[in-house]
Amino acid sequence: TQLLEQSPQFLSIQEGENLTVYCNSSSVFSSLQWYRQEPGEGPVLLVTVVTGGEVKKLKRLTFQFGDARKDSSLHITAAQPGDTGLYLCAGGATGTASKLTFGTGTRLQVTL
Amino acid sequence: NAGVTQTPKFRILKIGQSMTLQCTQDMNHNYMYWYRQDPGMGLKLIYYSVGAGITDKGEVPNGYNVSRSTTEDFPLRLELAAPSQTSVYFCASSYRGRGGSVGQPQHFGDGTRLSIL
Numbered sequence: 001t002q003l004l005e006q007s008p009q010f011l012s013i014q015e016g017e018n019l020t021v022y023c024n025s026s027s028v029f030s031s032l033q034w035y036r037q038e039p040g041e042g043p044v045l046l047v048t049v050v051t052g053g054e055v056k057k058l059k060r061l062t063f064q065f066g067d068a069r070k071d072s073s074l075h076i077t078a079a080q081p082g083d084t085g086l087y088l089c090a091g092g093a094t095g096t097a098s099k100l101t102f103g104t105g106t107r108l109q110v111t112l
Numbered sequence: 113n114a115g116v117t118q119t120p121k122f123r124i125l126k127i128g129q130s131m132t133l134q135c136t137q138d139m140n141h142n143y144m145y146w147y148r149q150d151p152g153m154g155l156k157l158i159y160y161s162v163g164a165g166i167t168d169k170g171e172v173p174n175g176y177n178v179s180r181s182t183t184e185d186f187p188l189r190l191e192l193a194a195p196s197q198t199s200v201y202f203c204a205s206s207y208r209g210r211g212g213s214v215g216q217p218q219h220f221g222d223g224t225r226l227s228i229l
Contacts, residue, residue, distance in 0.1 A: 006154075040223075042220025042221050043202075045217040099157060100218060102155040104153060104154045105153065
């Protein structure tokens with residue numbers, strides 16, 4: 001069974017601070033996705049990375065896929081209250097009907 | 113576009129009752145999934161389907177059943193509700209072309225919050 005561990009589990013920071021969320025596994029994934037989930041809603045895709053070492057930027061969010069495709073990180077610069085939510089990483093493997101293995105989640109709260 | 117629609121949004125069941133959670137998508141996606149999300153946890157896959165008439169078990173299928181008679185609909189049935197099935201249930205869909213692809217996004221509904229007392 002493939003497992004994805006996220007750290008930290010909870011993060012409470014003030015507006016303007018930087019933060020990094022980690023997603024680690026002992027398994028190799030063909031792709032790694034990051035989702036954000038707000039209360040009462042389903043997860044929404046932020047980004048997909050598929051190549052080892054790949055870095056993608058989405059405004060103030062920077063995503064990196066580890067060289068060995070076993071881990072990923074999400075870095076937020078100058079966090080804003082609108083970044084508040086549950087961040088989930090999800091790993092995909094080839095030949096698995098596009099099934100995803102979800103991480104344990106990181107709950108982020110950004111206060112003024 | 114409605115995307116993925118789940119009904120009902122909330123439900124309270126008594127132990128031993130049965131119910132069907134409805135899921136429909138209007139994006140002509142071939143793949144559909146059911147997940148459960150327990151407090152403080154990520155999502156666990158219950159069942160999935162790669163097309164009409166084809167379903168398969170995920171990580172936590174016990175106590176659930178599914179069917180996929182059309183591309184659009186993928187209902188999840190609980191036959192004998194148990195307190196351990198109290199959770200938030202999410203339905204999702206994605207599209208995979210004939211050539212196959214990596215990292216296709218999954219589109220989620222807003223969930224059904226189910227309590228079993």
